[in-house]
Amino acid sequence: MAAAPVWSVDPRTGNPREQVAVEATAEEVDRAVRSAHAARDPLADRAVRAAFLRGAAGLLADSAEHVIEAADAETALGPARLTGELARTAAQLRAFADVVDEGAFLDVHIDHEDPTRTPPWPDLRRYKVPLGVVAVYAASNFPLAFSVPGGDTASALAAGCPVVVKAHPDHPATSELCASVLRRAAARVGLPEDVLVLVHGFEAGIELIKHPLVAAAGFTGSVRGGRALYDLAAARPAPIPFHGELGSLNPVVVTEAAAAERGERIGAGLAGSMTMGLGQFCTKPGLVLAPAGETGDRLLESLTDAVSDTEAGALLDHRMRDAFLAGVRERAELPGVRAPVTPGAGGDHTVAAGFLTVPAHLLADGGPHDALLEECFGPVTVVARYASGTEATAVLSRLPGNLTATLHIATDGPDADAPALLSALAPLAGRVLVNGWPTGVAVAPAQHHGGPYPASTSTSTSVGTTAVERWLRPLTYQSTPEALLPPELHEGNPLGLPRRVDGRRA
Template sequence: MSHARAAVHRAARVAPAFAALSGARRAELLGRIADALDARADELVAVAGQETDLPEARLRGELARTTAQLRKFGAVVTEGAYLEATVDHADPGDTPPRPDLRRMLRPIGPVAVFAASNFPFAFSVAGGDTASALAVGCPVIVKTHPGHPGTSAFTATLVAAALAEGGAPDGVFQTVEGFEEGLELVDADELEAVAFTGSLRGGRALLDRCTARERPIPFYGELGSLNPVVVTPDADAARGAALAAGLAGSFQLGDGQFCTKPGLVLVPEGSALEAALPDSVVAGEPRMLTPAIADGYASGRDRAAAIPGVEVLAGGGGATAPTVLAADAATLLAHRELLDEVFGPVTVLVRYRDAAALQEVLETLEGSLTMTLHAEPEEDVTGLADWMAGRAGRVLFGGWPTGVAVSWAQHHGGPWPATNTVFTSVGATAVRRFLRPVAYQDAPASALPEALHDDNPLGIPRRVDGVYVLPATPAG
C-alpha cells in the first residue's frame, strides 16, 4: 500500500472520533495550531524567504493571516450556525402529513488538500482548506507543494505537534509528497473530497480523476481567473491617473502571482489611465516562485504580445519583467486567445469606443473570481453590476481585487473556469465544502445529535418549525 493510501486509511479510522468532538473542542485545537505557528514565526518566515524569495513583510503578513483564519474557523464552529440545524416537529395536519424531521450538516470524512505554490502559508499546509476541514471534523491529508518543501515540512511538524499535545485523535492530520503520491491520494477508496488551488490544467486533471473513480467524489478547485476591470469614461476623466497608480500596484503585487490579479482592463479610447500607467510599471526582472511559473509567464506574455494589433505599452524586455499590453476591442474579438490567463505581472488594456463596443467585449468573457467596476457616483450602473454578478463571485465597486479578506461575508469562487463549484475557498462558508446534510425522521432523542435535541444544549442558532431561533445565550 502506498504512503498516500495508508494515510487515507488511517484518517478514515479516526474520522468518527474526530467528528464526535464538539465545535468548541475543535476550535481549541485550531487555536493551538495558530499559537504554535505564531510562536515560531521568525523561523517559519526565514525558511519561506529562502525558498520563495518573497519579502519578509509579505511573509509575515501572510503568516498572520494564516493564524487568524485558523482562529476564525474556530469561532465559526463554536457559534454553530454552520450546522444549519433544523427541527420540524410532527404535524399530522400538514399536507401531506409531516413526520418529525430534523436535519443538520455532518462532516464528510477524510479530505485531501493540494497546497498552492503562491501562498506558502495561507493556501498551503495549514492554510484555509486545512483549517476549514479540520474545523468541521474532517481529517486532512495535505499533498505538499514542491515549491516550498522546507516550509511545508516545518509547518507540518508544528501542526502535528499542536494537535497531539491537544489530545486530537492520532491521524487527523498527515502530509504526502510527490506527483505520484498525489495521484494515489485522489484514488484512495476512503477519501471523500479533494480541495485544490492551482492552475486550470492541473485542476481539470484532478477533477477528471475524481470523477473517474469507481465511487466519484467532490472536487473543489480554485483554478484560473482573468479578473476583468471596467473603467467608465466618467471615472477615467475624473481620476484616470489615480486609477493607473492603483492598477499598477495591483497587477504587480506579489509579482503578479495572485489569483485575483487584474489581467484585463477595459478602458475608453484615449484614456487618461492608459497615458499615466507606463510611469508606474517597475523595471527589472523579479524572481518568480518556481522555474515553471517563470517559464509559463514568459511564454504566455510573449504569445499575447505577438498577436497582430497588440502593442507593448510598458515594460517587457526581460523574461519576467512586468508588462502592460494594449489592444483595441476589435483585436480582442478577433483573437480570443488574449483572454487566456497569464500568471505573473502582466495586464492587458483593451480600448473600447462606446457602450456597445464595451458590451460586445464583455459578452466574450468567461467566469472569474472577481470583476471590478470603476464608475462615478452619479452613474447608473445597475445593469452592468447585475451582469457582472452573473459572471463573477465577487463584484468590486472601486478598489482592486488583490487582497481577499477572511470574513463571514467573503466569497472566493466564481463560475467556470474560476472554480468548478458554487462554494468558496475563503471565509466562514468555506466549511460547507466538507459537510453533507443528514435528516433524521421520527428518531428517538437518544439517537439524535445534540444539535437537534429539543432543549438545544449546544446553544446554537436553529430553525424550528420554520422560525429561525437565536439562543438566549450565544454559544461559547
C-alpha cells in the same frame, strides 16, 4: 526502485537547497489516508476541535521566524509579504475555531410531528455531518494561506474532517515545517497527530484523489492540473466533491466618466494591483477595458510611469518564469498589440513587469487574439481600448468565469454607463468590486472566493467562514426516539446550538 527525492529549490538562483523528503508511494498514500480516517472519531468533539484550531494558530505565530525564513527561501516572496500571510493564516484558524464554538454551521432544523397537515408531517430533525477525509492540494503562490495550514485545511478540520495534504513542490520545506506545527497542536489537545498528514509527489496526488476513503478534495492551482484532478474525482466508482480554484482573468472596466475624473489615480492603482506579489495573485487584474481617446490616454500614461518604476523579481519557480516569458512573447506578437512597457526577462532568474494594449474590437470576434482573454501568470496585464459601451460589453460577453470583476465609475455624480456595465460583469464572477482593486481577499463571513468555471469547479467559497460548508452533508432523522438521536438534535437543545424549530429561530 528507490523513492524519488524531494528537493527544496531557491527560485532566486534555481539551485537546490536541501533534500526535504521523498515522494510518497501508493502504499504510503494508502497508509496516510487510513491513518487520517482513523482520527475521525476523536475529531468529532467540537470543544477539542476549537481548542486545536486556536492552538495551531498560536503555535504558528510562535514559529513565525522559522516559517517565514523557510517560505522566503523557497518562494522569494519576501519577509514583509510572508509576515502578512502568516498573520492571515493564523487569523483564519482562529476564525474557524469561533465557527466551531458557535455551532451554526451544523444548520440544525427541527420540524415536529403535525398530523393536521396534508399530507401529515412526521417528526423530522436535520443537521450536517462531516464528509470524512479531505484531500487538500496546496497552492504555489500562497505557501501558508492556501497550503498546509491554509483555508482548505482549516475549514475541513473545523467541519470535523481529517486532512491529507499533498504538498506543493515549490515549498516542500515550508510544508513540512507547517505540518509539524499542526500535528503538535493536535497532540497538545489530545488528538491523534494524524488528523493532518502530509504527502509529497505528483503520483501521490493522483493516488490521493483516487483513494476510496477520501471523501472530498480542495485544490488551488492551474486549469490544467485542477481539471485533471476534477475528472479523476468524477470518474471514481463513487464520485466525490472537488472544490477547485483553477484560473481567472479578473476583468476590470473603467467607464469614460471615471477615466475623465481620476484616470491618473486609476492607472497608478492598476499598476499596484497587477504587480502585487509580482503578478502571482489569483485575483490579479489580467484584462482592463479602458476608454480610447484622451481620457484613456491619461490613464495609460500613469500606468506606464508606475509600472516602469517597479523592480524585476523572481517568480515562484523557473518553470513559471519560462511560461511567463513564452506567454507574453506570444501575446506581444499578435497584430495590433503594443507594449508601452515591455514585460519579459529582468535577468537570468527574474522577470520585469509590463503591460500590453490592444483595440477592444479585436477581442470581440474571436481568432488569434483569444490568447489575450486567457490568464498569463505573472506581472502583466492587457489594456483593451474600447470606443463605445457596446464594444466593451461585446468583449465581456466572450469571457469565461472569473473570481472577480471590477468596475470603476465616477464618484462626483451619476455615471450613465455604470448600470449596464455592472449588469454585464455580475454573471462573470463570484465577487464584483466597484472602485477598488481585486488583489487582497478579506477572510470574512460574507466573502466569496470562487466563480463560474474555470475560476472554480463548484459554487462554494474557499475563503471566509462559510467555506466550512464544502465539507459537510445534511442528515435527517425521522420519527427517531430521543435516546437514539445525536445530542445536537435533542429536544432540550443541551448543546445550546442555534437552530430553527418549526420554521422559527430558537
